[in-house]
Amino acid sequence: MPVSEDYRPSLAHATLGGDFFDEVQPAEFPAHILRYRNQRWAERVGLGALSDAEWLDHFARFKPLPGSFATPLALRYHGHQFRVYNPDLGDGRGFLHAQLHDREDGRLLDLATKGSGRTPWSRTADGRLTLKGGVREVLATEMLEALGVDTSKSFSLVETGEELARGDEPSPTRSSVLVRLSHSHVRIGSFQRLLYLDQHDNIRTLLDHVIRSYMPDIWRDDPAGRALAFLEEVCRRVAVTGADWMLAGFVHGVLNTDNINVTGESFDYGPWRFLPELDPAFTAAYFDQTGLYAYGRQPDTLLWNLTRLAECLLPLAEKSGLEAILRGFEAQFHAAFSAAMLRRLGLAPAGDEAAGALVRMVWKHLGDTKMPFEQFFFDWFGGRLSESRAAASPAAGFYATDAFEPVFAAIAAHPPRPGVNLEHPYFAREEPCTMLIDEVEALWAPIADSDDWSAFHAKLADIAVMRGAYAAAGG
Template sequence: MPYSTAYRAATRHQELGPDFYDAVQPAKFPEHILRYRNHYWAERVGLGSLTDEEWIEHFGRFTPLAGSFEQPLALRYHGHQFRTYNPHLGDGRGFLFAQLQDVEDGRLLDLGTKGSGQTPWSRRADGRLTLKGGMREILATEMLEALGVETSKTFSLIETGEELDRGDEPSPTRSSVLVRLSHSHIRIGTFQRLLYLDDKDNIRKLLDYTIRTYMPEAWREDEAARAAAFLEEVCRRVARMGAQWMTAGFVHGVLNTDNINVTGESFDYGPWRFLPVYDPAFTAAYFDETGLYAFGRQPDTLLWNLFRLAECLLPLAEQSSLEQALAAFEPALHREFAGAILRRLGLQSRGFEQDGALAKALWTFLHETKAPFEQTFFDWYGGLASLERAGQSPSAGLYAQAAFEPVRACLEDFAAAPQMRLDHPYFSRTEPCTMLIEEVEALWAPIAGSDDWSALLGKLADIRLMAEAYGVER
């Protein structure tokens, strides 16, 4: 068996039973060209010793992993899409392929797919993923992980040799199948489907399974108290995710309820963008014509989605207790936002009041001056210890303006965090690693034109250098 001693297979999701999924067959692809494998996470879950051919066998042809599911499971869920309820969703081009136990922290991890073929929920779609879409997901997950956002990990990308027709990019275009590693695939929409079906027993079953599997600290003997504690914990986790997005300058693009995971882990990257400068109205999806999911509206949108989760729990708990649980979101968001700002700046906390004052001053500066978003965090990593370095920045003139004085005054109260490393080679440069849309298109162009992947590989190396400099724990 080509697995290491770190390999721990699981089949926990099957405990929910066939009301929650459909066993499916993966597509058969004409070609299998390995384009990306996540070496770090492969080692961590005990699959690093697979040869490339063995890797393709599991993650291109989907031969089952030993001890996990004998057949992939297409998960059932509904959801609000741009606030219109859709009862015809579900895994339409993906499935839950396997589950693994992370031996380092004990978490249950899912291996889920994208582009693996049609399922009962495909709704006449082809069940495929474009190669460009797969490349974009690699870039999103690698960049977010480096910036400290709790995100799914792109585990594998294999080009599959088909030509796909798409209305939103030049066609025909190349095809791929992607595998993601995620903490769970239980979505707000998973609960919504059961409410739509008026299936109280399965709402209870899903609630209890989710608490026992992912958040045992929320367990209460009383059912109503259990539902409220679960909702409060989800609110805290989703608030943390939202705060991390905001401080990374990230716009998810499609914040439908089926794209919000109850464990608070960012996943499922279709249209996404990073801000060039602070702009609350900045959107990622060309079809978001009203700006519903704009950068500045993400926290409110997440809370709206959490209200939809609360509705699903009304068969089990009183409205008043669920409203009290929902009230945990806003203070958690503020607390997590200030903490994420400090982590991005490599500074030690001075308590919520002072942390919040620094976060507010920096956010105001970014808003008023339209200073380059990522450049600002890069320049002031380490706080005033980077005063001289910031003076060499392309943004140095902005820091000399009166608008920056409140930030400078706040920084005087903060010391660098113990893990902060300004001696890292990453900080010897004058500009940070960024991931703006123009860069993404420039990385795709040589792949599309001449199958040249060197620019993408160079970018991934640069992202990992940044992650190392920031001391991000994977």
């Protein structure tokens, strides 16, 4: 197959052994219609030269990639679902297809599936993914990546020609198989399973594998030291991702422990939504009737989940040391939140006091006015350099008040970030690119009604413009 010199396969996860996964076979689908191909990331991992036919062979029929797994691996894990422990989880409609390295930074990455058929962990489910679910995941990952969130990448989406029965959308509905590119699929729930089964030696095995594969800089010679360094690093990474969600106005929707990746990367998008306006009680999932995973509760939920990870490390480290690390999460989150605020506004640091004032003023303004969330960050990207842009915005009325003066002062106290380029065409428009639920439904409707994908592709092109505008300033 035509792989490039950038293609560097790996068998790293297989070295863990059979206690951690099951070898499985992919489903055979009646059709293979390529709906989305992430060429940008395919180039980065050395697979950009594949023809569409070869692409379908590897990412719909799941012919093994050279040098990677001969047979897919369904990963084993448990987890808390809405804080109720479930020992019957695992890869029920997906598997790890291959591992390979990122050309730019050498990271070990997974190519894993969603909707690829039944596994030993499917329970009563069919192991399939609806086409709408696949489209929604592509939209979520593209939008989050453009907004600077550390997220999995939707690598491939193929329509598979089956009719699926689902209770949460009109049925029968179309089927698909998704391949995501992720920086690991080891979850908090992967450790929880081993604790539940009293497999303390395997906890250490998995810990050492994760550190060597994903965070070698934190290696310590003693197991207790490794466990503490690992928890601290996971807490740091999860704090950054959680803060970035909040500043993107993003609600994940299902923050179960099996959906928290120990590398900190955000992944597995089901009932996600973006905020129309700042609302701590905003929820994404219709079944989250108590608001457990509401927007404003995401930081506390992440800490709750990290506490479950700490419990899994008790066979290796002292409780007091683990607890001390967990107590530091709040400070880590606040620091990450301030950094995310500066990044979203294209501002350089100007000291802790100035950053604290900026966070307080902006959050109060957004909460008091209930103005469109994304519009604010679009209007004021670049800080004081965007004063004339903001004055011409559809939201200008929110800024032409005495109450906004301290907000502007807090923004103006920070210099623009190097690389901010307000000459980019993205900033010549009046409104930002957004992904609210009504827009998602409007993108899906022509696909469902007449197999018209033009609006979907136009939206992806719009997101790409936004990504380019923010990337120059490190956003």
